[in-house]
Amino acid sequence: MIDDSLLPFSLPSVDRKKITAAFDGGRISSDGGVMLLALAERRMGIADKLAAEITDRREPTRVIHALSDILRARILAIACGYEDADDLDYLRSDPALKLACGQLPDSGRDLCSQPTMSRCENAPNLREVIRLMRAMVALYCRSYDKPPASVTLDIDDTLDVVHGHQQLSMFNAHYDERCFLPIHVYDTASPGSSSFQHTECDGCPAHVVKAPRSGGNVLAHARTRAEEVPEFVVTAAISSG
Numbered sequence: 160m161i162d163d164s165l166l167p168f169s170l171p172s173v174d175r176k177k178i179t180a181a182f183d184g185g186r187i188s189s190d191g192g193v194m195l196l197a198l199a200e201r202r203m204g205i206a207d208k209l210a211a212e213i214t215d216r217r218e219p220t221r222v223i224h225a226l227s228d229i230l231r232a233r234i235l236a237i238a239c240g241y242e243d244a245d246d247l248d249y250l251r252s253d254p255a256l257k258l259a260c261g262q263l264p265d266s267g268r269d270l271c272s273q274p275t276m277s278r279c280e281n282a283p284n285l286r287e288v289i290r291l292m293r294a295m296v297a298l299y300c301r302s303y304d305k306p307p308a309s310v311t312l313d314i315d316d317t318l319d320v321v322h323g324h325q326q327l328s329m330f331n332a333h334y335d336e337r338c339f340l341p342i343h344v345y346d347t348a349s350p351g352s353s354s355f356q357h358t359e360c361d362g363c364p365a366h367v368v369k370a371p372r373s374g375g376n377v378l379a380h381a382r383t384r385a386e387e388v389p390e391f392v393v394t395a396a397i398s399s400g
Contacts, residue, residue, distance in 0.1 A: 186264065188255035190239050197235060197259035203298060206231035212290040213283050224271040229279045232260050232270045244276040299346070313347040316340050 200206060210227035236250055250256050251272055254264030262268055271279075283291065319339040321328040330337045 186252075186254050188253050190253065190255045193235050193239050193255050193259045196238050197231075200231065200234065203301075205298060206234060208294050208298065209291055212294050213287050216282065223268075224275060226279065228260060229271050229276060232256065233276060233280075235259050244273045244280065246273075247271065247276050248273045310346055313345045315343055315345070317343050 206227045209230050210225070213226055215222070215226050232247065232251070233244070235256060236246060239256075241247075241250060247270065251270035257264050257267055257270060260270055262270065317340070318331075318334050318336070319341065320334075320336045321338055324337070325339075328337055328339055331340060334340075
C-alpha cells in the first residue's frame with residue numbers, strides 16, 4: 160500500500176472492545192527472538208572467532224562492513240529461518256536484526272546486502288575453510304564445563320534440495336532430487352553442560368562434512384576431529400544414525 164486509507168466498514172467488537180486496524184505502527188519486526196540468539200552468539204564469540212580465521216583481502220579504505228559483522232548477520236539470519244543470502248536485501252534494514260548486530264534500528268547503518276554477503280562466502284580459501292572447521296570444533300569443545308569421559312557421535316546425511324544446477328550439486332536417485340547431501344555429525348548422548356544443555360533429545364552439532372565421498376571418508380573426518388582435541392576426548396564411540 161502506498162496511500163493509507165480508513166476501512167470503509169467497522170470490525171466486529173470483542174467483549175465490548177472496539178477493534179481498529181491501522182498502518183501507522185512504524186517499523187516493526189516479526190523476529191524479536193533474534194535478540195536471544197544474539198546474546199548467545201556474543202557470549203560465545205562465534206562471529207569474532209570465525210572472522211579471525213579469514214584473511215580480509217578487501218581494500219581497507221573501502222570497507223564498510225567488518226567480516227565479523229557480515230558473519231554475524233548471516234548466522235543470525237539462518238538461525239531465524241532465512242537460509243538464502245538474498246534475504247539480506249530485505250533483512251538488512253530489519254530493526255530487530257540490526258539491534259542484534261549492534262546497530263540502532265533507525266539511525267544505525269543498515270547491514271550488508273546480498274552481493275557483499277555472497278562475496279564474503281566465496282572469499283575463504285581451502286586452508287581458511289579448514290581453520291574455520293577447527294574453530295567450530297573448538298567452540299563445541301568449550302561448551303562443556305569439563306571434558307567428558309566419552310562422546311557418542313551420530314552421523315546422518317541431510318537432504319538439501321537445489322533448484323537448478325548449483326555448483327557441486329548432484330542428482331540423488333534415493334531422494335529423486337538434485338541436491339547437496341552433507342553429512343551432519345551430532346553429539347547426541349552427552350551429559351548436560353551450562354553452555355549448550357546437551358540432552359539425548361536434541362543433540363549438539365559437532366561437525367559437518369560438506370561433500371563426503373564415502374562412509375569411510377566420513378569416519379576419517381570424525382576420527383581426525385577427535386584426534387585434534389586429544390585432551391578433550393578420552394574415548395569416542397561412533398554410531399551411525
